[in-house]
C-alpha cells in the first residue's frame with residue numbers, strides 16, 4: 211500500500227509536469243502596432259516574447275479577430291531589395307527572448323476589418339505546436355511614435 215501511494219504521487223507529479231501550460235512559462239510583453247488610416251488593409255504588430263521554460267516552444271499560428279489573416283513575416287534582403295517572407299513556424303529556444311520588431315520579424319495583419327485607432331487595444335491568439343493558445347494584448351500607438359523610432363536609426 212505504501213508503495214502504491216508513492217507510485218501514485220510520482221505519477222501525479224509527472225502528470226502535472228506534462229501539463230504545465232505554456233502560458234505559465236512563456237511571457238508576452240509590450241505588444242504594439244501603429245494606428246492605421248481609413249481604408250488601410252495591412253498593418254504590422256510587434257511583441258517581446260520571453261521563454262522562461264526549460265523547453266523550446268514553437269509558435270505555429272497566430273489568429274486574429276481584427277483581420278482576415280495574421281502571419282509571421284521575416285524581412286530578408288534579396289539583392290538590394292528588402293522582402294517579406296512568411297515564416298511557417300517560429301521556434302523560441304528554452305530560456306531565451308525573441309523580439310518581433312520593425313525591420314525584422316513581425317506579425318503581419320492582412321485584411322484589416324477595422325481601423326486601428328491610437329490608444330485602443332486588440333488581441334491576438336498565439337497558437338503553439340501543442341495547440342495551446344495564448345491571448346496577447348496589442349496596444350495601438352500614435353503614428354508619430356513610429357516617425358520618432360525611424361528618426362533614431
Ligand SMILES: [Cu+2]
Nearest residue numbers: 283294316318
Ligand atoms: Cu510583413
